[in-house]
Amino acid sequence: MESNGLHISGNNIKLNFNESFKNIAKYFFYFDKTDFIYTGNADQNSLIMSFRKSELVNFTASDLDYPQKFADYAFQGDRSNTDAHAIIKANQNYQADPGRDHPQ
Numbered sequence: 001m002e003s004n005g006l007h008i009s010g011n012n013i014k015l016n017f018n019e020s021f022k023n024i025a026k027y028f029f030y031f032d033k034t035d036f037i038y039t040g041n042a043d044q045n046s047l048i049m050s051f052r053k054s055e056l057v058n059f060t061a062s063d064l065d066y067p068q069k070f071a072d073y074a075f076q077g078d079r080s081n082t083d084a085h086a087i088i089k090a091n092q093n094y095q096a097d098p099g100r101d102h103p104q
Contacts, residue, residue: 021066025073029054029080038064049088056084059094067091 028034028051038046048067050057059067071088074080087094 021070022073025070025079026077028074033057036067036070038062051080051084054080054084055096056080056087056094057096059087059092061091061093 030053032052034051036048036050038048046062047058047060048062048064049059067088068091071080071085075082075085
């Protein structure tokens with residue numbers, strides 16, 4: 001891949017993606033709200049999962065594999081709880097109970 005004449009190897013792209021992925025999995029819980037949006041389809045974005053701090057608010061099942069990898073990495077680093085990990089690993093749709101107290 002070239003951008004402004006600079007060659008970026010496939011290995012560098014993969015390395016940068018993986019390191020960014022790790023940083024997101026380590027630090028997402030510091031944010032009041034985190035949305036994971038899939039942008040891989042032209043003209044169509046899909047909300048995959050949302051968190052409020054470290055609490056899973058919603059998850060949409062898909063054929064993507066990164067949510068499960070994210071769940072494993074975040075859970076191993078004590079950044080997400082057992083319930084969130086299980087829901088994402090099972091790849092099942094989830095919506096938090098709207099009656100629960102979620103900070104806006």
